Amino acid sequence: MIREQSPTIVKPLELGLAWTVAAVPLVALLVLAGRFLDSRLGPVAFAPGGDEEDLVPLEDDFA
Amino acid sequence: MSNKKRKPSQRRPVSTYRASARQEPEVRRGFLDRFVPPPGATPMPRIRTSFTRGLCAVLATPSVVVAIPVLVLIEWIVLVAFGFQGPFALLGSTFGVPPISTWTDFTLASSVFTTIGRAGVGTAARPLIAIAAFLAISAALQAVVTTVAVERFRAGSVTSWAVRRALHVWPFTIAIGVANVGVLIAAGLGRVLGAGIGLLITIAILMAGVYLLAFAPAIAADEDHAIPFTLSKAVRAARMPGSSNLLFAALYVVPSIAILSATSLGALPGSTIDVNPSIGAWVTVILLNLLQAAVVATFAFRYLSVADVVPDAPTPRARR
Numbered sequence: 513m514i515r516e517q518s519p520t521i522v523k524p525l526e527l528g529l530a531w532t533v534a535a536v537p538l539v540a541l542l543v544l545a546g547r548f549l550d551s552r553l554g555p556v557a558f559a560p561g562g563d564e565e566d567l568v569p570l571e572d573d574f575a
Numbered sequence: 576m577s578n579k580k581r582k583p584s585q586r587r588p589v590s591t592y593r594a595s596a597r598q599e600p601e602v603r604r605g606f607l608d609r610f611v612p613p614p615g616a617t618p619m620p621r622i623r624t625s626f627t628r629g630l631c632a633v634l635a636t637p638s639v640v641v642a643i644p645v646l647v648l649i650e651w652i653v654l655v656a657f658g659f660q661g662p663f664a665l666l667g668s669t670f671g672v673p674p675i676s677t678w679t680d681f682t683l684a685s686s687v688f689t690t691i692g693r694a695g696v697g698t699a700a701r702p703l704i705a706i707a708a709f710l711a712i713s714a715a716l717q718a719v720v721t722t723v724a725v726e727r728f729r730a731g732s733v734t735s736w737a738v739r740r741a742l743h744v745w746p747f748t749i750a751i752g753v754a755n756v757g758v759l760i761a762a763g764l765g766r767v768l769g770a771g772i773g774l775l776i777t778i779a780i781l782m783a784g785v786y787l788l789a790f791a792p793a794i795a796a797d798e799d800h801a802i803p804f805t806l807s808k809a810v811r812a813a814r815m816p817g818s819s820n821l822l823f824a825a826l827y828v829v830p831s832i833a834i835l836s837a838t839s840l841g842a843l844p845g846s847t848i849d850v851n852p853s854i855g856a857w858v859t860v861i862l863l864n865l866l867q868a869a870v871v872a873t874f875a876f877r878y879l880s881v882a883d884v885v886p887d888a889p890t891p892r893a894r895r
Contacts, residue, residue, distance in 0.1 A: 519660075519661075519847070519848055519849040519850065519851070520660045520848065520849075520850055521850070522655060522850050522851065523851050526851050527850075527851050527852070530851065530852060530853060530854050530856075530857055531644070531648055531857055533854050534644075534854045534855075534857030534858045534861065535644035535645075535648075535857060535861060538644070538858060538861055538862075539640055539641055539644060542634055542640045542865065543634070543637045543640050545634055546631065546633075546634025546635040546636070546637070546640065547635065549627075549630070549631040549634055549635065550631055550634075550635035553627070553628070553631050555731045556628065556728045556731075556876070556879075558728075558879055558880055558882075558883075
């Protein structure tokens with residue numbers, strides 16, 4: 513006989529702890545990554561005829 | 576007999592210009608050009624550029640980054656309170672683009688609110704009411720992420736305007752969700768044809784749902800039109816020649832279906848029956864939702880890039 517707890521019983525402390533350990537550092541990392549990316553990319557400038565600023569002809573996606 | 580009046584001549588005026596009236600033959604576009612346009616053929620930004628911008632818009636908005644894990648936690652607690660026992664990984668599409676998010680809504684609503692072995696109007700109506708509620712919640716999330724992205728792209732920052740504008744966009748995203756219920760039903764009919772062709776048809780129909788309707792929330796956030804006009808303009812924007820929108824829809828739908836399949840096969844953290852998700856499961860679901868929100872923002876960016884050149888009325892087809 514194996515004594516094992518049912519996975520369908522809520523353990524609020526374990527649930528809250530897992531969420532905190534996962535979410536807090538991840539959110540901090542993502543916000544930092546966002547700031548870095550935002551400063552690297554700069555503001556968006558839409559040209560009046562469409563398209564964004566960084567169209568480099570030699571750098572086409574699938575060329 | 577000679578009294579009969581002659582009909583005035585209806586001959587076309589003869590042109591005095593002697594140059595050939597023939598037009599240059601239009602270059603015929605192949606089917607694959609919809610996926611991979613020739614270089615310089617489109618004002619739509621490249622997929623890589625668009626996705627980087629979309630991801631940046633989400634990551635650079637701390638309120639969205641914080642809201643994702645908080646809302647997933649609240650959703651999980653509510654679902655568990657209603658008796659849901661997993662898999663937790665299904666919540667990875669909470670912030671998704673319809674019909675992927677609609678698919679998750681259907682699955683969650685039917686697994687939590689379907690009562691087996693009971694009959695009656697209440698028992699029958701419960702899953703339907705639950706699906707409507709899930710659709711409304713998904714539509715609200717899509718509206719908020721879209722308006723946040725639109726404001727960030729247009730103004731460079733996010734203010735409370737985004738939330739107020741999201742209330743205006745919400746009916747539009749609900750309409751898109753309802754339209755995608757039809758897409759899901761059509762995709763379900765495709766399965767009748769078996770595992771092989773049926774799956775291909777299902778994927779194609781889901782792709783069509785993303786391809787045709789994904790620009791509509793961005794149009795609603797950026798412009799003021801009625802719902803039918805917004806939906807038809809979204810279709811026109813999607814069908815812009817050489818815009819790679821079909822490829823982008825495929826790149827979104829196929830991995831999304833693979834993730835949903837991985838959940839049902841138990842290959843993803845949090846895909847077992849367990850009401851206490853592990854740390855790995857939380858990280859996976861939060862990251863998946865972040866990517867989903869980035870795709871929503873990507874569609875907003877792609878529309879704003881071509882907003883000036885999308886016609887307000889359907890262009891008449893040229894005669895061959």
